[in-house]
Amino acid sequence: MEETQLEEPTTSEIAERLRMASDERNVAVIDELASHHPRALAEAVYRLPDEDVQALARLIGSGRLAEIVAELDAAAAAEVLTRLSPPVAADVLEEMAPDDATDVIDELPPAQVEGLLTEMTPAEAEDVRDLLVYPPDTAGGLMTPEYVAVRPHLTVEQAIAEIRRLAADAETIYYVYVVDDEHHLLGVLSLRNLLLARPGQTVANVMNTDVRRVTVDTDQEELARTFQEHNFLALPVVDAENRLLGIITADDVADVIQEETTEDIERLGGSEPLEEPYLHASVVDVARKRVGWLLLLFVAGAYTATVMRYFADELQQVVALTFFVPLLIGTGGNVGSQTVMTIIRAMAVGEVKLGDVLRVLGKEARVGVLVGGLMALASYARAWMLGVGPNVGLAVAIATASIVLWAATVAAILPLALRRLGIDPAVVSAPFISTLVDGTGLLIYFTVARVVLGL
Amino acid sequence: MEETQLEEPTTSEIAERLRMASDERNVAVIDELASHHPRALAEAVYRLPDEDVQALARLIGSGRLAEIVAELDAAAAAEVLTRLSPPVAADVLEEMAPDDATDVIDELPPAQVEGLLTEMTPAEAEDVRDLLVYPPDTAGGLMTPEYVAVRPHLTVEQAIAEIRRLAADAETIYYVYVVDDEHHLLGVLSLRNLLLARPGQTVANVMNTDVRRVTVDTDQEELARTFQEHNFLALPVVDAENRLLGIITADDVADVIQEETTEDIERLGGSEPLEEPYLHASVVDVARKRVGWLLLLFVAGAYTATVMRYFADELQQVVALTFFVPLLIGTGGNVGSQTVMTIIRAMAVGEVKLGDVLRVLGKEARVGVLVGGLMALASYARAWMLGVGPNVGLAVAIATASIVLWAATVAAILPLALRRLGIDPAVVSAPFISTLVDGTGLLIYFTVARVVLGL
Numbered sequence: 001m002e003e004t005q006l007e008e009p010t011t012s013e014i015a016e017r018l019r020m021a022s023d024e025r026n027v028a029v030i031d032e033l034a035s036h037h038p039r040a041l042a043e044a045v046y047r048l049p050d051e052d053v054q055a056l057a058r059l060i061g062s063g064r065l066a067e068i069v070a071e072l073d074a075a076a077a078a079e080v081l082t083r084l085s086p087p088v089a090a091d092v093l094e095e096m097a098p099d100d101a102t103d104v105i106d107e108l109p110p111a112q113v114e115g116l117l118t119e120m121t122p123a124e125a126e127d128v129r130d131l132l133v134y135p136p137d138t139a140g141g142l143m144t145p146e147y148v149a150v151r152p153h154l155t156v157e158q159a160i161a162e163i164r165r166l167a168a169d170a171e172t173i174y175y176v177y178v179v180d181d182e183h184h185l186l187g188v189l190s191l192r193n194l195l196l197a198r199p200g201q202t203v204a205n206v207m208n209t210d211v212r213r214v215t216v217d218t219d220q221e222e223l224a225r226t227f228q229e230h231n232f233l234a235l236p237v238v239d240a241e242n243r244l245l246g247i248i249t250a251d252d253v254a255d256v257i258q259e260e261t262t263e264d265i266e267r268l269g270g271s272e273p274l275e276e277p278y279l280h281a282s283v284v285d286v287a288r289k290r291v292g293w294l295l296l297l298f299v300a301g302a303y304t305a306t307v308m309r310y311f312a313d314e315l316q317q318v319v320a321l322t323f324f325v326p327l328l329i330g331t332g333g334n335v336g337s338q339t340v341m342t343i344i345r346a347m348a349v350g351e352v353k354l355g356d357v358l359r360v361l362g363k364e365a366r367v368g369v370l371v372g373g374l375m376a377l378a379s380y381a382r383a384w385m386l387g388v389g390p391n392v393g394l395a396v397a398i399a400t401a402s403i404v405l406w407a408a409t410v411a412a413i414l415p416l417a418l419r420r421l422g423i424d425p426a427v428v429s430a431p432f433i434s435t436l437v438d439g440t441g442l443l444i445y446f447t448v449a450r451v452v453l454g455l
Numbered sequence: 456m457e458e459t460q461l462e463e464p465t466t467s468e469i470a471e472r473l474r475m476a477s478d479e480r481n482v483a484v485i486d487e488l489a490s491h492h493p494r495a496l497a498e499a500v501y502r503l504p505d506e507d508v509q510a511l512a513r514l515i516g517s518g519r520l521a522e523i524v525a526e527l528d529a530a531a532a533a534e535v536l537t538r539l540s541p542p543v544a545a546d547v548l549e550e551m552a553p554d555d556a557t558d559v560i561d562e563l564p565p566a567q568v569e570g571l572l573t574e575m576t577p578a579e580a581e582d583v584r585d586l587l588v589y590p591p592d593t594a595g596g597l598m599t600p601e602y603v604a605v606r607p608h609l610t611v612e613q614a615i616a617e618i619r620r621l622a623a624d625a626e627t628i629y630y631v632y633v634v635d636d637e638h639h640l641l642g643v644l645s646l647r648n649l650l651l652a653r654p655g656q657t658v659a660n661v662m663n664t665d666v667r668r669v670t671v672d673t674d675q676e677e678l679a680r681t682f683q684e685h686n687f688l689a690l691p692v693v694d695a696e697n698r699l700l701g702i703i704t705a706d707d708v709a710d711v712i713q714e715e716t717t718e719d720i721e722r723l724g725g726s727e728p729l730e731e732p733y734l735h736a737s738v739v740d741v742a743r744k745r746v747g748w749l750l751l752l753f754v755a756g757a758y759t760a761t762v763m764r765y766f767a768d769e770l771q772q773v774v775a776l777t778f779f780v781p782l783l784i785g786t787g788g789n790v791g792s793q794t795v796m797t798i799i800r801a802m803a804v805g806e807v808k809l810g811d812v813l814r815v816l817g818k819e820a821r822v823g824v825l826v827g828g829l830m831a832l833a834s835y836a837r838a839w840m841l842g843v844g845p846n847v848g849l850a851v852a853i854a855t856a857s858i859v860l861w862a863a864t865v866a867a868i869l870p871l872a873l874r875r876l877g878i879d880p881a882v883v884s885a886p887f888i889s890t891l892v893d894g895t896g897l898l899i900y901f902t903v904a905r906v907v908l909g910l
Binding site: 010011012013035036038039160163164167168173174191192195196210212228229230231233250251254257258261262264265266268269270271274277278279283284286287290291293294295297298299301302304305306308309312315316319322323324325326327329330331333334335337338339340341342343344345346349350351352353354355356359360363366367370371374375378379382386429430431434435438439442 | 465466467468490491493494615618619622623628629646647650651665667683684685686688705706709712713716717719720721723724725726729732733734738739741742745746748749750752753754756757759760761763764767770771774777778779780781782784785786788789790792793794795796797798800801804805806807808809810811814815818821822825826829830833834837841884885886889890893894897
């Protein structure tokens with residue numbers, strides 16, 4: 001019996017097994033790897049030298065290679081294809097689902113695309129050309145034309161026979177779409193409905209006409225939300241005239257959700273999202289995605305130095321005040337980071353909406369008072385331990401409470417305010433909030449210190 | 456034609472429509488809300504006063520109420536049930552899938568559980584009792600016993616007839632499991648296989664015996680990874696003797712993935728994950744989840760004050776050095792946050808594994824040199840603008856480059872090192888890395904300043 005392990009074998013281990021299997025021309029081992037470690041195998045193939053990829057294609061054939069390559073992100077899959085001769089690469093593309101093949105072709109150098117399309121069979125090339133029209137991150141770019149559609153006047157038995165006929169090519173047979181002669185979408189049937197229907201009923205009798213559908217230009221982020229909310233197995237895609245163009249299946253959307261979540265997390269960390277998986281991205285790419293926000297935040301944070309200089313006299317008089325600068329602004333940044341990550345995630349899963357702004361503000365204000373009070377006690381204790389005198393301690397404690405409350409409320413409100421203004425709330429990253437709280441926190445601290453210490 | 460909108464109607468709007476429909480006893484409107492805005496409707500029901508929940512139950516019946524309540528998280532669903540009389544609550548539980556009902560019962564006050572179970576029909580209560588044995592975050596806690604199983608000697612036609620008979624109750628009919636007389640799992644068939652099989656073939660002829668399965672104690676996080684990697688619609692759950700106990704469907708796992716990702720993001724933000732959705736969690740709960748890490752990081756960061764005091768003489772001599780403290784440690788924290796979020800996400804989706812540690816280290820070191828060099832130029836420029844003299848500028852620039860390189864490498868290595876030691880890498884949050892870099896960054900800065908300025 002097979003058991004899943006917490007840590008799968010590493011890519012290097014899979015690569016080693018692949019190399020041995022290739023040397024021994026043992027296709028069964030490669031099949032086993034493909035069924036139990038599909039991603040690691042794909043990654044191992046991606047890292048193979050050119051001549052080994054070509055040898056592998058000859059050994060296992062284009063159908064099996066297509067299945068392996070389909071596990072890679074589109075950019076990596078395209079790179080594997082460029083190492084094959086055009087006829088072999090075209091064979092692999094033909095074996096892929098048209099939606100996946102289109103994603104890969106989108107990543108190929110434009111000069112190679114036309115050559116590959118002419119090597120493909122005309123019908124498959126036509127499918128791909130139709131799909132290449134749509135941006136990859138829309139319903140059109142994600143859909144496949146390989147669905148099952150029937151006419152409303154068929155009987156249930158005729159419909160099942162039609163499904164049997166089309167089953168080998170369709171991406172899913174568990175939903176059957178009902179269309180008229182002009183291919184307008186009329187209804188949907190699950191295979192379960194069909195099996196449960198009484199014989200002799202027509203498709204029109206048993207179909208569900210309240211079909212959830214998306215238009216071809218729907219953004220993939222919105223699509224992901226729809227699938228998450230409703231747990232659909234598939235959704236039909238129509239044009240502006242309600243003509244059925246294709247379907248999107250849940251497994252394609254699962255990849256989109258994973259990709260969008262990764263982008264969200266990278267943005268929350270304060271970098272622009274990578275276009276490729278981390279290990280595939282070049283050093284220059286990674287650096288470029290990071291340095292933009294770093295410089296922007298550096299410039300935005302540069303006024304902290306101005307604030308520090310502005311209060312230079314006070315700092316000279318009471319050097320002990322400087323001791324607490326990193327700790328105070330660090331704590332403010334930490335509270336901001338906690339809050340912004342919780343709120344932006346809750347917005348991403350649709351749990352917090354624009355209309356909730358007052359509830360969120362009220363909650364964060366109360367949380368801020370509680371947490372701020374506790375942290376004020378902690379910072380007073382720290383000041384006492386350092387022996388800086390009760391007045392400095394009091395100033396530090398009051399400043400801590402104020403900074404915590406300020407950080408929690410601003411981190412909660414800013415993402416909602418930006419969404420309200422039509423700006424992507426994901427620009428409010430943890431580093432963004434930290435930087436904002438750094439400067440404003442210093443102002444709060446030194447102002448409190450002036451008042452308490454009478455400077 | 457229905458179009459999905461970017462911003463769904465708010466819960467308050469849905470609540471208003473629900474109130475009107477209830478007053479007019481218009482069940483059709485409630486059905487429409489349930490099919491187009493299932494989560495918002497569930498949220499609106501959760502916020503209803505007790506007597507309105509009871510009136511709603513009488514109006515729409517327990518079956519419809521069960522569907523609505525199933526959209527809530529288990530804790531919120533349990534709270535709705537406590538507002539109903541035990542017989543009505545038991546009816547609602549009976550209408551839910553046994554795996555969902557079990558999750559809700561797990562959240563009820565123990566005193567009420569036995570009472571509810573005795574109100575349920577014996578068969579349904581038995582299913583729930585069987586499932587209550589398993590921890591909710593394991594395969595056992597997630598599985599449903601409502602699957603379709605057949606014997607291997609049946610013909611394909613007999614199997615399809617059996618599916619028709621069981622279809623109304625089963626959670627999915629698209630996979631059919633093959634078991635022997637002792638219920639050992641022998642194989643699996645998709646409904647597609649069955650429809651494509653030649654008549655007269657037996658189940659044993661067409662079944663796939665290489666079945667991916669999980670044991671009943673498999674952790675939900677591991678399960679989520681298996682589903683993500685393979686795009687299964689369902690997986691069978693077996694005991695240690697390979698007896699089939701239930702199945703887990705992709706939609707249940709999609710909820711788990713969403714929940715686990717939310718927990719990851721909350722941890723990365725530096726708080727303990729909430730056990731309930733943000734808006735349902737109480738102020739005290741939110742504060743408690745945040746304050747633990749805040750205090751820990753405060754104590755860990757408290758040595759920054761010691762470092763500042765240790766270098767008090769240097770700071771007195773060259774007050775200009777203090778101006779750059781927030782900016783330098785802020786930049787270090789930002790780089791750390793960028794890096795740790797990218798690496799931990801890549802680990803969560805299985806893209807970066809333990810074996811990749813050297814590749815990651817090499818990449819981050821090179822990225823750190825590039826980014827550090829650019830940021831050093833920026834900080835030298837800032838120092839020049841403040842007119843603090845070329846030596847302080849040089850010290851600040853060298854310190855910036857060193858801190859960036861240090862932050863990037865430590866943030867990349869620490870999560871992998873912790874995983875290697877068997878510790879959850881998610882403890883390395885953005886605030887954790889910031890705090891770590893704050894103190895060590897100050898040490899780097901003042902040491903560089905001492906050497907460059909000859910203090």
